[in-house]
Amino acid sequence: MNSGSLTDTRITRKFAQLKKQNRKAFVAFLTGGDPDYDTSRSLVCGLPQAGVDLIEVGIPFSDPMADGPAIQASSQRALKAGMTLPKTLQLIRDFRKNDDSTPIVLMGYYNPIYRYGVDRFVHECTSSGVDGLIIVDLPPEEDKELCDPALTAGLHWIRLVTPSTDDSRIESVLHNVSGFVYYIAVLGVTGTRRAITDHIEIAVARLREYTDFPIAVGFGIKTPEHARSVAEKADGIVIGSAIVDLIKANLDNDGLPNSGIAETVHSYIREIADSVIQA
Amino acid sequence: MNSPTESAIESYRAGPDDTGHFGIYGGRFVAETLMPLILNVEKAYNQARQDPDFQAEFDYFAKHYIGRPSPLYHAARLSEHLGGPKIYFKRDELNHTGAHKINNTLGQILLARRMKKTRIIAETGAGQHGVATATVCALFDLPCVVYMGETDIERQAPNVFRMKLLGAEVVPVTSGTGTLKDAMNEALRDWVANVETTFYIIGTVAGPHPYPQMVREFQSVIGNETREQILEAENRLPDCLVACIGGGSNAMGLFHPFLDERDIRIIGVEAAGLGVETGKHAASITGGQPGVLHGNRTYLLQTDDGQIIDAHSISAGLDYPGIGPEHSWLNDTGRVQYVSVTDQEALDAFQLCCQTEGIIPALEPAHALAHVTKIASEFDNNQILIMNLCGRGDKDVFSVADALGETL
Numbered sequence: 001m002n003s004g005s006l007t008d009t010r011i012t013r014k015f016a017q018l019k020k021q022n023r024k025a026f027v028a029f030l031t032g033g034d035p036d037y038d039t040s041r042s043l044v045c046g047l048p049q050a051g052v053d054l055i056e057v058g059i060p061f062s063d064p065m066a067d068g069p070a071i072q073a074s075s076q077r078a079l080k081a082g083m084t085l086p087k088t089l090q091l092i093r094d095f096r097k098n099d100d101s102t103p104i105v106l107m108g109y110y111n112p113i114y115r116y117g118v119d120r121f122v123h124e125c126t127s128s129g130v131d132g133l134i135i136v137d138l139p140p141e142e143d144k145e146l147c148d149p150a151l152t153a154g155l156h157w158i159r160l161v162t163p164s165t166d167d168s169r170i171e172s173v174l175h176n177v178s179g180f181v182y183y184i185a186v187l188g189v190t191g192t193r194r195a196i197t198d199h200i201e202i203a204v205a206r207l208r209e210y211t212d213f214p215i216a217v218g219f220g221i222k223t224p225e226h227a228r229s230v231a232e233k234a235d236g237i238v239i240g241s242a243i244v245d246l247i248k249a250n251l252d253n254d255g256l257p258n259s260g261i262a263e264t265v266h267s268y269i270r271e272i273a274d275s276v277i278q279a
Numbered sequence: 280m281n282s283p284t285e286s287a288i289e290s291y292r293a294g295p296d297d298t299g300h301f302g303i304y305g306g307r308f309v310a311e312t313l314m315p316l317i318l319n320v321e322k323a324y325n326q327a328r329q330d331p332d333f334q335a336e337f338d339y340f341a342k343h344y345i346g347r348p349s350p351l352y353h354a355a356r357l358s359e360h361l362g363g364p365k366i367y368f369k370r371d372e373l374n375h376t377g378a379h380k381i382n383n384t385l386g387q388i389l390l391a392r393r394m395k396k397t398r399i400i401a402e403t404g405a406g407q408h409g410v411a412t413a414t415v416c417a418l419f420d421l422p423c424v425v426y427m428g429e430t431d432i433e434r435q436a437p438n439v440f441r442m443k444l445l446g447a448e449v450v451p452v453t454s455g456t457g458t459l460k461d462a463m464n465e466a467l468r469d470w471v472a473n474v475e476t477t478f479y480i481i482g483t484v485a486g487p488h489p490y491p492q493m494v495r496e497f498q499s500v501i502g503n504e505t506r507e508q509i510l511e512a513e514n515r516l517p518d519c520l521v522a523c524i525g526g527g528s529n530a531m532g533l534f535h536p537f538l539d540e541r542d543i544r545i546i547g548v549e550a551a552g553l554g555v556e557t558g559k560h561a562a563s564i565t566g567g568q569p570g571v572l573h574g575n576r577t578y579l580l581q582t583d584d585g586q587i588i589d590a591h592s593i594s595a596g597l598d599y600p601g602i603g604p605e606h607s608w609l610n611d612t613g614r615v616q617y618v619s620v621t622d623q624e625a626l627d628a629f630q631l632c633c634q635t636e637g638i639i640p641a642l643e644p645a646h647a648l649a650h651v652t653k654i655a656s657e658f659d660n661n662q663i664l665i666m667n668l669c670g671r672g673d674k675d676v677f678s679v680a681d682a683l684g685e686t687l
């Protein structure tokens with residue numbers, strides 16, 4: 001399979017534009033439908049305005065093995081409020097009504113997609129305006145399942161590279177990858193440990209020997225200062241757990257969102273974006 | 280389903296293939312963070328299984344510590360009572376710690392030692408696998424952390440205390456629905472965060488390759504002994520094998536050595552809980568669909584949206600929303616028949632076993648026995664049926680008393 005044909009997409013255009021402006025990418029993750037569909041839609045739709053360059057929307061799953069407590073809980077909230085895979089695709093369609101340039105990547109686990117049907121899913125992704133996929137539990141060994149059909153349909157396939165990905169695996173992990181590479185800066189699950197900047201510099205340098213695609217670094221970034229210092233070492237940063245934690249902090253005891261939730265989340269994101277811009 | 284038909288299959292014992300698949304089932308559906316770890320386990324395991332010293336070490340502890348071989352016992356009174364085949368029990372309930380689980384934990388801890396790992400983690404539902412893991416950790420002086428759902432910790436207090444006596448740390452899991460599947464998620468999370476030091480001992484024939492194969496091979500001691508013992512006792516092979524299925528390890532252990540004897544009828548018994556039609560059950564094959572969870576493709580209890588549903592069974596050891604991938608394949612190829620038995624039927628069989636044989640079985644094999652009572656009349660009395668009595672019932676007396684309305 002050749003991913004080289006995906007050269008003019010929302011993702012490639014975004015990274016090209018950032019490069020021209022000498023800026024780093026700010027990638028924001030949140031779970032689709034957290035805490036409910038309508039709130040989630042206003043959260044997602046306001047992200048570009050708040051300074052996000054690329055959006056990752058999580059497809060909620062009952063058993064998100066690779067995620068820490070924060071993202072697990074956000075998945076549970078979304079499921080409880082009735083979120084499904086078809087509704088996640090609807091969320092992207094809603095977003096695309098007013099924004100045709102911000103790249104959107106769906107992130108999730110394979111089982112909901114497998115149940116939905118791979119061909120149908122890939123088709124719905126392209127027609128609703130999804131640009132790429134990160135499916136956590138599909139390693140290169142299982143590329144036939146979804147990676148190959150997704151590439152054929154013109155979707156980017158983005159994979160996680162971790163500190164435990166040694167030289168013997170790195171080529172197979174990067175094979176088929178396009179758009180950007182997502183480097184997980186810590187061993188472990190999302191949101192639990194803080195990425196260490198020294199280590200990132202070495203890791204990114206090593207990755208550069210293997211790929212020309214932009215490298216975004218994530219896992220454990222919370223503060224504007226931390227975001228900026230990581231951004232200086234890479235092509236972009238990803239923030240997820242800190243955002244969903246903030247969503248949680250703006251729910252009342254019954255799990256209903258405060259009226260100001262979108263403003264609060266967007267102003268936090270604005271702070272991060274302003275800091276990343278200086279990187 | 281694109282599985283080959285029964286006649287086209289040369290051997291049912293050949294799987295998995297190099298990438299860990301049994302037909303469309305199995306595989307390695309894990310995050311990149313885990314991939315290098317399971318590749319290391321696979322490499323180490325492939326070396327160990329070729330090494331006579333490894334086998335000799337396993338055999339030594341199997342004999343002197345676990346108490347193997349376990350007897351193959353002719354349950355004469357029960358056979359007479361049911362009026363069908365000659366029924367034999369493979370008595371793995373007599374093992375040290377009271378179930379078959381220790382066959383596997385012994386094998387895996389020996390592998391962990393070869394790999395120079397210094398810390399062991401495990402998931403447990405009923406606590407049987409947790410106890411079996413804590414036991415071998417005490418034996419080999421390795422620290423042990425057992426993840427256990429909060430709800431299960433309440434239901435299985437005696438086993439929680441046993442694990443603590445054996446020196447294990449029991450970590451309550453509240454994420455998700457706080458049950459066995461969440462405990463497994465939590466153990467996987469621990470593993471990716473502690474790559475260097477830690478070995479994950481999975482308790483059944485599930486998880487990413489090579490676990491389903493590895494656990495099957497450690498548990499095959501059950502079927503291999505059974506084969507020798509029945510030949511010695513009857514000078515012929517059995518007509519039927521029956522075992523209960525949670526994840527399916529005791530069943531794979533008994534079945535696997537006999538899979539290519541196509542005349543032998545082989546039956547796996549899932550837990551139907553309150554009845555498969557009620558939705559409150561643990562029968563992944565009877566009442567589930569293929570999906571991907573915990574590193575493998577297999578039959579799962581799930582919603583139309585692919586969200587995993589909690590299992591229900593009176594027997595905590597069968598309370599898992601999936602089943603080992605090899606069973607899924609054996610089902611689709613038609614080699615093994617999968618049936619289910621309700622809580623109530625299992626309770627009745629539990630009491631029957633106590634009364635006719637003086638053996639208090641675990642609730643898990645009581646499910647197997649309940650099915651034996653249903654099919655006994657299909658056999659005549661010179662036929663032989665072997666049931667895996669894979670655990671003893673000491674751990675279950677409280678739940679059974681409760682179900683029978685007795686206060687202790």
Ligand SMILES: Cc1ncc(COP(=O)(O)O)c(C=O)c1O
Nearest residue numbers: 407525526527528529596643670
């Ligand atoms: C006695 C007994 N039998 C059966 C099981 C189910 O596991 P498996 O299907 O892997 O044998 C358990 C699990 O705890 C058990 O304790």
